[in-house]
Amino acid sequence: MKEFETDYRHAKPGQGGPGVVDYLDLDTKDQTFLDSTELVLNMGPQHPSTHGVLRVILKLDGEKVLGTECIIGYLHRGVEKIGENRTYAMFNPYVDRMDYVAAVSNGLGYCEAVEKLLNVEAPPRAQYIRVILTELCRIASHQVWLGTHALDIGAITPLFYCFRDREEVLRIFEKYCGARLTTHAFRIGGCLYETYDGFEQDCLKYCDFFLPKLDEYEELLTTNRIWVERTKGVGILMPEDCIALGVTGPVLRASGVKWDLRKQQPYESYKDFDFEIPTGLNGDTYDRYIVRIQEMRQAVRIIRQAVGGLPSGPIMAKVPKVIKPAVGEVYVSIEAPKGELGYFIVSDSSTQPYRVRVRPPSFVNLQALDKMVRGMLVADVVAVIGTLDIVLGEVDR
Amino acid sequence: MPDETKGPNPVSPSPGGETPPAAKPVEPAAAQSDTPTIKAEAPVAAKPSEAATVAPASAAKPTEAAAVSGEKPETAVATKPVSPATGEKPAPAAAKPAAPAAAKPAPKPEGPKPEPWNSELTARLRRRYGSGLQEAGTYLGQKYLVVDSAILYEILLLMHADERFDYCVDITAVHYPEREAQFDIVYVLYSFHHNERVRVKTQIKESDSVRTAVEIWPTANWLEREVYDMFGIKFDGHPDLKRILLPEDWKGYPLRKDYPILQQDKEWVQINLGIESGQ
Numbered sequence: 001m002k003e004f005e006t007d008y009r010h011a012k013p014g015q016g017g018p019g020v021v022d023y024l025d026l027d028t029k030d031q032t033f034l035d036s037t038e039l040v041l042n043m044g045p046q047h048p049s050t051h052g053v054l055r056v057i058l059k060l061d062g063e064k065v066l067g068t069e070c071i072i073g074y075l076h077r078g079v080e081k082i083g084e085n086r087t088y089a090m091f092n093p094y095v096d097r098m099d100y101v102a103a104v105s106n107g108l109g110y111c112e113a114v115e116k117l118l119n120v121e122a123p124p125r126a127q128y129i130r131v132i133l134t135e136l137c138r139i140a141s142h143q144v145w146l147g148t149h150a151l152d153i154g155a156i157t158p159l160f161y162c163f164r165d166r167e168e169v170l171r172i173f174e175k176y177c178g179a180r181l182t183t184h185a186f187r188i189g190g191c192l193y194e195t196y197d198g199f200e201q202d203c204l205k206y207c208d209f210f211l212p213k214l215d216e217y218e219e220l221l222t223t224n225r226i227w228v229e230r231t232k233g234v235g236i237l238m239p240e241d242c243i244a245l246g247v248t249g250p251v252l253r254a255s256g257v258k259w260d261l262r263k264q265q266p267y268e269s270y271k272d273f274d275f276e277i278p279t280g281l282n283g284d285t286y287d288r289y290i291v292r293i294q295e296m297r298q299a300v301r302i303i304r305q306a307v308g309g310l311p312s313g314p315i316m317a318k319v320p321k322v323i324k325p326a327v328g329e330v331y332v333s334i335e336a337p338k339g340e341l342g343y344f345i346v347s348d349s350s351t352q353p354y355r356v357r358v359r360p361p362s363f364v365n366l367q368a369l370d371k372m373v374r375g376m377l378v379a380d381v382v383a384v385i386g387t388l389d390i391v392l393g394e395v396d397r
Numbered sequence: 398m399p400d401e402t403k404g405p406n407p408v409s410p411s412p413g414g415e416t417p418p419a420a421k422p423v424e425p426a427a428a429q430s431d432t433p434t435i436k437a438e439a440p441v442a443a444k445p446s447e448a449a450t451v452a453p454a455s456a457a458k459p460t461e462a463a464a465v466s467g468e469k470p471e472t473a474v475a476t477k478p479v480s481p482a483t484g485e486k487p488a489p490a491a492a493k494p495a496a497p498a499a500a501k502p503a504p505k506p507e508g509p510k511p512e513p514w515n516s517e518l519t520a521r522l523r524r525r526y527g528s529g530l531q532e533a534g535t536y537l538g539q540k541y542l543v544v545d546s547a548i549l550y551e552i553l554l555l556m557h558a559d560e561r562f563d564y565c566v567d568i569t570a571v572h573y574p575e576r577e578a579q580f581d582i583v584y585v586l587y588s589f590h591h592n593e594r595v596r597v598k599t600q601i602k603e604s605d606s607v608r609t610a611v612e613i614w615p616t617a618n619w620l621e622r623e624v625y626d627m628f629g630i631k632f633d634g635h636p637d638l639k640r641i642l643l644p645e646d647w648k649g650y651p652l653r654k655d656y657p658i659l660q661q662d663k664e665w666v667q668i669n670l671g672i673e674s675g676q
Contacts, residue, residue, distance in 0.1 A: 073642035078658075080627075081651055085658045116537060119509050243563050243589065246616030257589075264592050326509060328536050331585050331596060333566070344583065346571055355652075359567040359585070367619045396642060 038066065041378075045074050049152040049382040052392030056369070056381065063377050068370045072363075075396035083356030088114050088323040089188060091356065096182040098360065099394040101144045104137035104173070105336040107186045112267055113332035113343035114188045115317075117325040126190035126315040127269040132203055132306045133176070133185055134268075135299040139210065140169040141337035142292050146217060149289075149386035153230045158217055165213045172202050189319035195310075203307045207300045214296055221289070231285035235372040235384035238283060245368045249339025249361055251388060254291045255283030261335040273305045285387040292389075324351055331359075338362055338389050358397060362390040511536045518560055522552070541596040546578075549599045550608040553584065557613045562586040562595065565614035568621055570628045574654045579603045580630055584610070606631035609638075627652035644669070 039062075044055040053074035059067040079098060083091045095110045096103035108130055115121060122130065147162035170180040175196055177185045185191070221227045237247065239255040252259060260277045262270040278294030280287030325347040333342035339361025346355040365388050372384045511534040519533040522542070530552075532543035544552050556562040566585040573579055578600035587594050601607060609632040610617040621632045622641040629650035632638055639645060648662045666674060 073640075073644070076642045078651060081656075081658055084652075119537060244615050246565055246614065246620075259589065265594075328509065328511070329571075329583075330537055330539055331567070331594070340566065342567060342585070344567065344569060344585065355571045357567070357569040357583075359569075363619065363623075364616060367616060 043381070045071075050385060050392075051148060051390060054366075054385070054390070054392055054395070056385075058378065058381065060378065063379075065373045065376050065378065065381060068373055068381070070366060070369060072366070072392070072395050075392050077397065079397040080356050080358060083353055085352065087351045088325075088353060091353070092186075092188065093182070093184045095358070096184055097393060098358065098397055099141075099336065099338065099341075099362065099391045100181060101391055102137050102141040102337045103182045104133050104185050105141075105334065105341060107184060108134050108268070109332065109334045109336065109341045109343050111186045111188050112334060113330060113345050114323065114325070116330045116332045117328065117345055117347055118188070118319065118323065120189055120317045120319055122190040122268070122317055123314045124269065124311045125313045126186075126317070128306050128310050129191050129195060129315065130186060131268055131270065131273070132303055132310075133173070133183075135302045135306070136169050136172060136203070136206070138299045138337045139296050140166045142296050143169075145292065145337075145386075145389045146289075149383075149389070150221060150227075152382045152386040153227065155221065155224070155227065158220055161213065161217060161220075165210060168206055168209065172199075172206065175199075175202070187316070188323060190314070190316035192316075194315060200307045200310065203303055207304055211297070211300060214293065218293060222293075228286060230379075230383055231289060231387075233282075234285040234376065234380045235387060236282065236284045237368060237372055241368070241371060242283070245371065246364045247339070247368050249335070249337070249365065249389075250288055250291045250295060251339070251365055251368070253277065254280035254287040256281060261333060261340060267332075267334055269306070270302075272309065273302045275301050275305075285383055288387045322351055324349055329355075333359065336361055338391070338394070339365055360394040360397060362388075362392075362394040363397075366390050366395055509537050514540050522555075525555075526552070539594065539596065541598060543598045543600075546599045546601045546605065546607060549582075549597075550610075552597060553610055553613055556586055556595070556597065560588065561590040562588045564589060565610065565616050565620070566594070568610070568617055568624060570624050570630055570652075572628060572652065572654045576600070577602065578605075580628060582607060582624070582630065601630070603629075606633050608633050609635040611635060626650075629653070 039060040041058045041060055042055065043058055044050040045053040047054075050056065055071040055074070057069045057071065058065055077097075079094055082094055086094070092107060092110060095106040099106050111122075143162040143166040147159035150156075150158035173183050173185070174180045176199065177183050177193055179185075185193075237245075237251065237255050239252075239257045241247075242252045242255045242257060248259075256279055258277050258279050261267070262275075263277055275298045276294075278291050278298065280291050327347060327349045329344065329346040331342055331344045333340050335341075340359065341361055342359030344355075344357035344359065345353050348354040369381075369384060369388060372388075373381045376384070514533045514535045519530070519542070522530045522533070526544070526548055529545045529548040530542060531545060532541075534541055534543075542552070564587040566587050567583075568585075569583050571581040571583065573581065580601050580603070582599050582601060584597040585594065586597060599607070607630070609621055611621070611632075611634070618636065619641060621635055622638060624630050625632060625635075625638055626640040626642055627650060640647065643651070644665060647665055649656055649660065651660075661674070663674065666672060
């Protein structure tokens with residue numbers, strides 16, 4: 001990763017360095033493009049670059065964004081209410097439908113939370129299998145993000161490359177548990193399925209296959225002039241803004257905050273593995289791109305270590321057939337591909353949770369959109385929505 | 398996990414049979430050895446005094462138990478007994494004498510119980526607010542505070558400014574229709590500085606409203622809107638308190654317990670969707 005030559009944060013409009021898009025100061029009136037009146041423009045919910053059914057109302061001055069309002073809820077299915085009306089085990093497949101491009105992570109978070117409530121821990125082998133699949137899922141999720149994000153900005157090829165290579169991950173999922181997307185791979189207390197013959201080889205083969213492909217994506221984009229100009233200096237989020245807005249995941253790390261739940265509060269077997277937390281410098285769209293690319297490389301590192309050290313033993317902890325946790329409540333969160341995914345579960349010692357609350361990373365991160373696009377151009381809104389990496393199934397639940 | 402119930406906890410105030418939160422014999426050492434590196438990577442360097450008190454509790458869940466029990470002898474603050482009305486009810490099995498844990502490991506003899514949480518933070522809060530701080534405890538190693546709704550805003554302000562809980566992870570509510578104060582409002586807070594998570598809970602009546610936390614954490618904006626949308630709890634001073642996931646003119650608050658899962662706003666569905674029913 002090349003260091004950035006210019007710290008454009010202090011650059012004045014018109015004085016930006018190479019590859020720097022001038023940002024416009026909202027307060028200075030004389031910087032408007034046209035002497036026009038305010039225009040309210042509706043973007044979505046059927047807009048292709050909103051990645052689903054997000055509707056954004058833009059208040060514009062010419063092409064400059066004065067403010068935004070997000071209208072969400074088009075995909076609301078009442079997941080939390082469903083959770084209160086299903087048993088603990090029955091609710092497990094539902095969580096896969098929230099962040100449907102990273103279903104494995106959702107399932108991991110839920111199983112972790114219920115296991116915490118039951119005070120059990122998955123056996124080491126199950127934990128390693130979980131880590132392998134979750135990191136594969138992180139790669140798959142980032143591939144979807146990269147493909148669609150690049151498509152939004154006008155680069156069509158990465159989409160085909162990413163989806164082509166993602167298919168190999170999905171093939172591993174399919175061979176492991178029979179499903180490609182909404183996998184329901186884990187169960188409360190461990191894993192249901194033992195690994196298939198050749199699972200380790202498949203994972204290692206994928207790692208060897210994927211790294212050159214990742215270089216290929218980078219060749220297409222990292223130094224591509226159009227890409228750099230469309231992403232550098234766009235949608236800047238300062239670290240203190242990130243923290244105040246509760247933004248987590250790659251968006252937070254791209255702003256320079258080295259914070260990853262896998263390191264800070266390790267869950268599963270993440271403390272056994274050696275990996276880095278990539279961070280950015282400037283908190284702009286380009287940095288978020290770099291951070292996610294690096295995260296994929298780290299994921300490969302983790303997968304290789306986990307496959308190499310895969311212990312033998314049981315894959316299921318002793319969990320009662322009928323899950324009735326003691327009265328109490330827990331909040332458990334994991335580092336999903338998009339940020340901190342938390343589950344707050346209240347038990348009244350019946351077979352159904354009294355309350356399930358999902359803390360979705362996309363929902364909270366989307367709130368930063370307004371902050372990020374104010375003073376930018378309409379075309380940047382598309383780039384910023386892409387870089388936030390939201391999944392509307394998770395925003396609306 | 399049968400061997401957890403065997404973990405001795407000599408300073409525990411309650412009788413035996415109690416499960417220390419995630420007392421695994423091997424891991425604390427490993428987790429503590431990680432601590433310095435994690436601290437070094439933290440965005441804001443910890444002040445030495447705070448780092449000394451907080452670091453053991455902050456690394457990972459297993460070490461929290463050790464830290465809590467280690468602090469108990471020196472902080473002689475008497476904790477109030479857990480009242481059954483505070484939401485964090487003790488398990489009904491608590492009255493039962495402790496069954497020998499090794500004898501029957503399969504059905505867990507007793508669930509984990511909340512333990513009092515004594516630390517400098519709770520001591521400070523108790524000195525300042527007395528009985529306003531109704532309960533400070535840990536459950537399965539997770540820390541929580543139950544506070545009076547009258548001082549909720551002050552506590553949140555203090556947690557943010559003085560105790561450096563700079564990240565509001567989540568705000569949510571739980572509905573207990575049979576209680577007089579029907580709602581629990583839960584704030585999940587995290588401190589980047591201490592790498593620590595605390596839940597702040599309060600109970601309010603249906604007619605009550607609470608002051609918004611948007612001025613403290615801007616992220617509370619949408620989180621509070623969702624609580625309002627799903628439970629109908631009003632937040633005073635919120636800049637834009639309207640429904641967020643449901644349509645604005647929808648009637649009813651779906652996550653209340655008196656709202657059955659098949660219920661819907663039929664009138665809204667008929668007018669806006671032009672169909673008899675959504676089912």
